[in-house]
Amino acid sequence: MEETRVLLRNKDVANMVDVAVSMEHGGYVGLRNALLMDGAQVIETLRDSGLRGRGGAGFPTWMKIKFAYDAGGTSKVVVCNADEGEPGTSKDRILLSTDPHSIFEGMAIVGKAIGAGRGFIYLRAEYSYLFPILENALDSARKSGILGKNILGSDFSFDIEMRSGAGAYVCGEETALFESIEGKRGEPRTRPPYPGTYGLFGLPTVLNNVETLANIGPIFANGVDWFRSIGSENSPGTKLFTVTGNVHRRGVFEFPMGTNLKDIIYEVCGGIAGGKELLAVQTGGASGAIIRPSQIDIPLDIDHVASSGGRLGCGTIFVIDDSNCVLDIVKNTLEFFTNESCGKCIPCREGGVQLLKLIKKISEGRGSVIDIDTMMDLSNTMRETALCGLGHSTPVPVLTSIANFRDSYDRHLDKDPCSKCSPERGLK
Ligand SMILES: Cc1cc2nc3c(=O)[nH]c(=O)nc-3n(C[C@H](O)[C@H](O)[C@H](O)COP(=O)(O)O)c2cc1C
Ligand code: SF4
Incomplete structure (x- = not known):
């Protein structure tokens, strides 16, 4: 392409x-x-x-x-x-x-x-x-x-x-x-x-x-x-996509708005590296939605991605192979956001820390269904009450991963620690 x-x-x-x-x-x-x-x-x-x-x-x-x-x-x-x-x-x-x-x-x-x-x-x-x-x-x-x-x-x-x-x-x-x-x-x-x-x-x-x-x-x-004449009706022009993660060819690529996400991953970037399978894709950076392989056949423009529950954001495409665990990815993004929260408003300052504690608890096999519900409640509260976009977007990977990978969350409940999650990371 x-x-x-x-x-x-x-x-x-x-x-x-x-x-x-x-x-x-x-x-x-x-x-x-x-x-x-x-x-x-x-x-x-x-x-x-x-x-x-x-x-x-x-x-x-x-x-x-x-x-x-x-x-x-x-x-x-x-x-x-x-x-x-x-x-x-x-x-x-x-x-x-x-x-x-x-x-x-x-x-x-x-x-x-x-x-x-x-x-x-x-x-x-x-x-x-x-x-x-x-x-x-x-x-x-x-x-x-x-x-x-x-x-x-x-x-x-x-x-x-x-x-x-x-x-x-x-x-x-x-x-x-x-x-x-x-x-x-x-x-x-x-x-x-x-x-x-x-x-x-x-x-x-x-x-x-x-x-x-x-x-x-x-x-x-x-x-x-x-x-x-370039791009799509509601998002004309080209877009720079930064593709990162487990693909053969990473980098910054320029395509018309509306280019298919699956084509970018498989045709432009050569598919998943190391003979592994695709587990998930996060579009729009760390604050973006985490979607399943069955959801990647979408045109990448601002409105299409938004209507499928995601976010085009700055156009970053993070490709994740099946040697990873989705909960570990979420934990990683929550570590980033809790570190970067400026602390000015309570929903973000406290909410991010509590979300991180909960995901860590679940990934270590100590969680319950109530913890997943609490994560959703906290996330929705943050979205509605945080002062700026950082607090609004911290919950996006949480909510989308629960919606799209609920089976992964359920698999972690009351089990031994997940071998693909990294127990040494996160809040002790
Ligand atoms: C926490 C946070 C970090 C942001 N970082 C950037 C950034 O690094 N670069 C950027 O252009 N916009 C960033 N934005 C968005 C900007 O606030 C702003 O919306 C954007 O720069 C507007 O430019 P545009 O209208 O050309 O998209 C960030 C927003 C938030 C909430
Ligand atoms: S939402 Fe924004 S203002 Fe509030 S603590 Fe987080 S970074 Fe600071």
Whole structure:
């Protein structure tokens, strides 16, 4: 199966940090076109394109921009979320390192739409080696008049500054990210107010994922009809899928939205490695749904995955073979989320710890049906009452694994410890 390389079109071009090389390969054509429009026209174009966020929630990109456009005031901000903390995910890293100007271009177009003069890239702390590379690319753009005052001879001025992440998963949550840039502890804010009216430094802010921003230049360069001709009706465009786990060929692959999950696992990634059988797939990262082999024949777009009880999220596909136990996978994700919970709200701070204790108890053969019911109750409470997306998504692997692998849970009840679970992990 051939990839459809829109965002990764320049992946194999050398020295894309240099703005001249980027322009030789079509860089900033979209920005030049957007500079001929007013803010409302830029937003209309994005609305007609149907672009939706690639950071996890799939929110319509134009709508976010419209909130900030409608907000009063003359000082507004654009933020690029390059925190990429979802375990096993590396799609944004590939874009940042192979085509940084495509991200700057997207940010400048959003800036033009809302009349923002400043943009910030919040870069994952573990990607610190990319910091100087991105600084060099920004300098190169400034020297060519693409960033700074009166960009490309227009009356629009826009520049971008780099900020380092704080090494915490929760700082990828938009409001925690703002707090972190402001030099405060990275904890999510209570909403409302929303970022469109009160975001970074209290200013109207548009925050987008790296991949979302990289889509914007090509839309303005090639037009809305071209963009809509790729992908599915409600999720146009391509998607970067990070495939990880027990497949022959792991990596980041670009395919149209709506590409079949089974085809990606078996045709693109060569199927299950080591002569094993497929046990389960987790789509959307650690906070995604865990599904059975019989459920993988689905188109991967935002709405299809959601309607089958899953989550496309950032497009990570974690393939799990039958040498593993589903409960061990759940335990592993709960360890991650309890470590990363910021502790600001009780449902997540306490709920995650209790879920971890319960899954550990069941996997060690000390659990009962009541423990499974308690896990479901706790999970539903967390989903309804936690303050931010971390607390809302912690229960997703729990609830989906109980729904789809109830037989596995039942097999662990009142038995000797499961040989595939790792008893040394988890809370003692
Ligand atoms: C705990 C948590 C971590 C997140 N981490 C990231 C991240 O690393 N990168 C990202 O783009 N979005 C992340 N998000 C989602 C952002 O809050 C936000 O919705 C997204 O960046 C919006 O961009 P988009 O509209 O372009 O998708 C995270 C959300 C939560 C709740
Ligand atoms: S849900 Fe978790 S991460 Fe989010 S604010 Fe509450 S404690 Fe912090």
